[in-house]
Amino acid sequence: MSKAKPALRVALLGCGVVGSQVVRLLREQADDLAARVGAPLELAGVAVRRMGRKRDTDVDPALLTTDAEALVTRDDVDIVVEVIGGIEPARSLILAAMAHGKSVVSANKALLAEDGATIHRAARENGADLYFEASVAGAIPLLRPLRESLAGDRVRRVLGIVNGTTNYILDKMDSTGASFNDALEEAQALGYAEADPTADVEGFDAAAKAAILAGIAFHSRVTAADVHREGITEITAADVASAKGMGYVIKLLAICARSDDGRSVGVRVHPAMIPRSHPLAGVREAYNAVFVEAESAGRLMFYGAGAGGAPTASAVLGDIVAVARNRIAGTRGPEESTYADLKVHPMGDSVTRYHVSLDVADKPGVLARVAEIFAGHDVSIQTVRQEGRGDDAQLVLVTHRASDAALSGTIKDLRDLNIVRAVASVMRVEGDDTP
Structure with missing residues (x-):
């Protein structure tokens, strides 16, 4: 009988909507996760901003700390999971973790879209893994198929709905005739939209995700600043009704496409009319769906829950398992691929x-x-x-x-x-x- 492998220790940065679900899944699925990884996964600590805050999942108070930097640099930590979002202190904490030999799982689309080059370089220089499936489209397995399953193919276009809040708003405007403001208020009441919905309704969230998708799909470095962005705040009930009368529906789309000559890529986020016969037209409420068109594989569609605590935590756990397996095997996952170095052409x-x-x-x-x-x-x-x-x-x-x-x-x-x-x-x- 083989000797049991020592546990791999996980440090969690953030215990909000997603982080609390990561804690729950690590606890509830401990035996299954250990069997899949080949070693137990143990929570080493959870960094939070406020110790006394009520959380969605019970967390052992002994695991909580407000000293995130001390947690990610501890010798007994193997994997750091970052779900706090934003640029700082997330960037500094990730870099500190990698400098101390930790592999990182992140859901931080904003950081990866703004300064992914720095994070990827640190992973390469320190021999660390960097996995970030949860940064785009929540629970939908999308990034790993793009960077691994389709690594032998040539992607021509990525087209999809990558923001659940805006999809919910536009869907309600289409199905009920509601105004933008009324649909937004309903989305906020149901928890699909934040009190300040700017990042969603002005397209910033979708633009960050489009930058990540384009970078992986076209083996080129793309940042959020490269993405043409328009939001949905100017869409009126009359626009939606007019589209409906012509057999179309309005969606906020992220579109990443090679130019006809293959020398550049266009990356854009904006509302657009699509035929009601199109598969994306049937994506309702807060769901996400993405088309990938490749030369050999043809057209592929990925559909599912694009946000939410449990769905996003599912993607995070999948990355934790992948990183843990790599550490046990003494290997690493794929690095950033930017060999094509395609330029982003203007809108x-x-x-x-x-x-x-x-x-x-x-x-x-x-x-x-x-x-x-x-x-x-x-x-x-x-x-x-x-x-x-x-x-x-x-x-x-x-x-x-x-x-x-x-x-x-x-x-x-x-x-x-x-x-x-x-x-x-x-x-x-x-x-x-x-x-």
Whole structure:
């Protein structure tokens, strides 16, 4: 009978919504985890900001500490799990842990998107593992398939819904006709949105996740600053109703795509109309879903709970198991891959389609004059719908694919036309090429 291996000791940074669930799972699944790893996993300590705060899961008070740096540098700690979020002190604590030979599991999308280069370099220089599955799309296994299962393939595009809060809001606007503010209030009441929802509704959260996805998918370094970002705060009930009437639904999408010549990538987050027949159109409430398109594997879809304490903790535990197995075997997981070093091209070079709604004068020659503006920017019109309203009319146009710069230039010139009373709405259209 083989001799039992000594326990691997885990230090946890943060015991909030996710951290408390990590504690619970480590305790409740201790025997199964030990069998899967090949050695027991023990909680060495939990760093918190306030000792007396009530937590979702009971934690042995003897494990709690407010000295996070002392915890991550202790000799008896093997793995450090960081779920406090933000840039500092998370970055300093992760770097200190790695400098002392600890492997790290993190759910910190903001840090990895802003300064992932520093964290990856520290892992490489100190021979430490860095796993971060929980940083994007909660419980959905997405990053590991991208960086391991598809390592032998060439990814062309990643397209998906990666923020549950905005998806819940847009879904309620679509299904009930609610305004943005009413849907946001409902999301906050149910705990899907924070009291300050800026990071979600303005697209910052999704942009950080898009940067991480693009970096892995295209073997290039991408930061949040490289991502074109637009939020959903300007989406109105009228926009949603108009999309619905045309057979579309509005979603906040993260889109990471190689250019046609393969020399650069575009990374963007913005609301877009997608056909109701598209699989992403059926992603309801706070769920996430991501399409990955690869040359050999074709189209793959990943779907599931994109946030929440238990789902995110599931991803964290999966990473802990992977890191623990590596330590027992004396190996390491994959390092950051940036060999391709593709540049991120500006939003203007991205190819997309526009849905444009114009309030115009209802008189002869208006459509011809509007079409002339589109033609002047080499933008082809796919469909046109006109509805008269007394002296005014509403003109709704959907374009063929063109560069975003050409489409933006078209809108600018339309605003200057005296026959255009107002550009009522402009929305990108995506997904018509994905079954």
